[in-house]
Amino acid sequence: MSQMATMAVSRRFGAEYAVREVAMAVEPGEVVGLLGANGAGKTTLIRLALGLLRPTAGTVTLFGSPPSRDTRRRLGYVPQSLGLYEDLTVAENLAFAARAFGHRVVAARLDPEIRASARVLVRDLSLGLRRRVAFAAALAHDPELLVLDEPTSGVEPLARARLWETVRAGAERGAGVLATTHHMSEASECDRLVVMVSGRVVASGSAAAIMGGMQTVVVTAVRWEDAFAALDDRGLPVALVGRRLRIPDRPAADVDAALRGAEVEARLEVVPATFEEAFVALARQKVA
Amino acid sequence: MIASRGRLPEDRTTGWGLDRVTVRFGRLTALERVSLGVGAGAVTAVIGADAAGKTTLLRVLVGAVRPSEGRVRRPEKRQVGYMSAGSGTYGDLTVDENLAFAARAYGLSRGVARSRIGELLDRTDLMAARRRLAGLLSGGMRQKLALAVAIVHEPELVVLDEPTTGVDPVSRAELWRLIAELAAAGTAVLMATTYVDEAERAGSVLVLLRGRPLALGTPEEIRRAVPGELYELGGRIDDWRAWRRAGRWRVWSPDGRAPEGARLIEPDLEDGLVMAQLAYEASQPEVAA
Numbered sequence: 001m002s003q004m005a006t007m008a009v010s011r012r013f014g015a016e017y018a019v020r021e022v023a024m025a026v027e028p029g030e031v032v033g034l035l036g037a038n039g040a041g042k043t044t045l046i047r048l049a050l051g052l053l054r055p056t057a058g059t060v061t062l063f064g065s066p067p068s069r070d071t072r073r074r075l076g077y078v079p080q081s082l083g084l085y086e087d088l089t090v091a092e093n094l095a096f097a098a099r100a101f102g103h104r105v106v107a108a109r110l111d112p113e114i115r116a117s118a119r120v121l122v123r124d125l126s127l128g129l130r131r132r133v134a135f136a137a138a139l140a141h142d143p144e145l146l147v148l149d150e151p152t153s154g155v156e157p158l159a160r161a162r163l164w165e166t167v168r169a170g171a172e173r174g175a176g177v178l179a180t181t182h183h184m185s186e187a188s189e190c191d192r193l194v195v196m197v198s199g200r201v202v203a204s205g206s207a208a209a210i211m212g213g214m215q216t217v218v219v220t221a222v223r224w225e226d227a228f229a230a231l232d233d234r235g236l237p238v239a240l241v242g243r244r245l246r247i248p249d250r251p252a253a254d255v256d257a258a259l260r261g262a263e264v265e266a267r268l269e270v271v272p273a274t275f276e277e278a279f280v281a282l283a284r285q286k287v288a
Numbered sequence: 289m290i291a292s293r294g295r296l297p298e299d300r301t302t303g304w305g306l307d308r309v310t311v312r313f314g315r316l317t318a319l320e321r322v323s324l325g326v327g328a329g330a331v332t333a334v335i336g337a338d339a340a341g342k343t344t345l346l347r348v349l350v351g352a353v354r355p356s357e358g359r360v361r362r363p364e365k366r367q368v369g370y371m372s373a374g375s376g377t378y379g380d381l382t383v384d385e386n387l388a389f390a391a392r393a394y395g396l397s398r399g400v401a402r403s404r405i406g407e408l409l410d411r412t413d414l415m416a417a418r419r420r421l422a423g424l425l426s427g428g429m430r431q432k433l434a435l436a437v438a439i440v441h442e443p444e445l446v447v448l449d450e451p452t453t454g455v456d457p458v459s460r461a462e463l464w465r466l467i468a469e470l471a472a473a474g475t476a477v478l479m480a481t482t483y484v485d486e487a488e489r490a491g492s493v494l495v496l497l498r499g500r501p502l503a504l505g506t507p508e509e510i511r512r513a514v515p516g517e518l519y520e521l522g523g524r525i526d527d528w529r530a531w532r533r534a535g536r537w538r539v540w541s542p543d544g545r546a547p548e549g550a551r552l553i554e555p556d557l558e559d560g561l562v563m564a565q566l567a568y569e570a571s572q573p574e575v576a577a
Contacts, residue, residue: 036456037427037428037454037455037456037457037459038427038454038455038456039426039427039456040456126339126498127337127338127339128337153338153482154337154338154482155337155338156336156337156340156497156561156565157484157558157561157562157565158531158561158562158565158566159337161531161532161533161562162531164532165531165532168532182454183483184457184485185483185484185485185558188533188534188535189533189534189535197456224472225329225471225472228468228469228472229472232465232469237461238465238468239461239464239465239468239489240331240464240467240468240471240472240489241488241489242488242489242490242491242506242507242508243491274485276457276460276485279457280457280458280461283456283457283458284458
């Protein structure tokens with residue numbers, strides 16, 4: 001099958017590049033995660049992908065042609081703001097979206113909780129349910145490409161898992177998915193990642209490939225405060241986790257030496273790094 | 289406390305904190321019987337979704353919201369540092385001016401203020417940016433400035449409302465280092481977060497679900513408080529207690545019995561929070577299933 005979306009673009013606002021020489025593609029049935037902090041350029045890239053913004057340089061291709069009203073019909077988009085009408089009911093919002101895409105709402109396809117809230121104004125729904133209604137509105141026309149801007153921001157773990165299940169079900173039907181997140185822990189929900197810092201792609205590929213087997217030294221000390229001070233003073237990138245300390249991407253021998261130098265007694269253990277730790281180490285290497 | 293059995297660390301109300309606090313805004317109950325201890329020399333986290341009541345809880349602790357019921361233990365005002373969500377710095381003042389303004393508001397003498405501000409600029413790595421307008425800083429730098437502003441007067445209790453939301457991972461790591469330094473120096477720190485991996489870094493965690501305390505304790509205690517076992521499955525099963533995580537399916541079994549072909553796994557905090565919510569929903573007749 002052909003690619004759902006390909007782009008090789010830059011976008012400038014005034015003198016500032018929001019997106020700089022970013023090349024990426026989304027294949028059918030694949031969930032691509034776009035990771036980065038607020039201001040990294042994720043939303044600009046998504047707006048370029050949708051054809052809502054024109055690139056300063058480069059091109060965007062959706063289903064083999066430039067973005068247009070025709071390609072929009074084959075897309076499902078959930079913006080960060082959800083794009084629902086707060087003063088309309090759930091049923092009215094779904095009917096409006098269906099009409100825009102030229103089809104009818106099929107109640108049987110809706111999840112029971114949404115069906116039960118059909119006559120409730122969107123503004124009276126919980127934030128979690130509001131998000132699910134936005135998903136239902138964007139997915140009802142079986143889009144071939146699903147674009148989600150921060151789909152799980154501000155929801156609890158169970159609701160987040162449910163939203164990812166919906167995303168994955170779309171991918172299993174063959175849709176390509178492009179989703180932004182600033183939750184590094186959600187890297188594991190994606191097949192492939194594109195990591196952005198200041199408008200540029202700093203890493204891409206599977207989470208495992210990006211992490212490259214990076215390891216973290218875990219320190220357990222009787223007094224974590226002393227161990228923390230000793231490692232912090234030596235400039236080691238130490239993080240407190242509960243009462244343990246984690247030092248990613250540094251040899252255990254360095255950590256050991258720093259602790260011995262300060263006469264702090266501690267137990268060391270080497271474990272796989274988390275994705276966030278790997279990301280921080282990567283970003284620091286780029287800066288250095 | 290709801291949806292968990294056995295020992296509940298409700299008596300762990302040492303240091304500052306809240307004791308069975310309820311807050312109502314008109315007909316809306318923002319917090320319902322929430323207790324929490326915020327000890328010195330430790331980081332305590334409150335985790336919950338948007339609108340779960342995190343900000344209300346923090347504002348009760350710092351004295352900005354009066355509880356409808358319950359008691360609050362906090363130090364005198366001068367000993368409280370509060371960083372609100374979305375910063376709390378003045379975008380049209382420079383980094384230096386923001387810090388000087390806060391120092392003056394807390395009545396620090398000129399000499400003390402100068403050395404304290406120098407120390408904070410150093411620790412936050414903002415020395416080179418000291419003459420830049422706060423409004424022009426990156427998100428991460430602005431949050432570090434907001435933290436420095438909140439602690440300029442060396443308070444005993446520091447309360448931080450989502451200090452790392454939306455911040456890049458490098459700045460987040462730096463913010464966490466600053467927070468750990470505070471705790472290491474004996475400060476009581478309470479922070480709100482929506483990130484589970486961040487709550488996992490705290491010494492103790494309060495989980496809020498729609499204004500109610502869902503769980504309280506160390507991350508370890510929270511994951512062990514839910515009855516039953518957690519299993520990983522080969523494929524999808526049709527069970528409301530199952531969820532997908534990192535490409536695999538997990539299912540909570542309240543009675544501990546293993547579904548066919550399932551493998552017993554040790555829950556982490558994220559699993560613990562999912563299980564606690566499932567257990568809670570199972571106990572609510574109208575929303576179960």
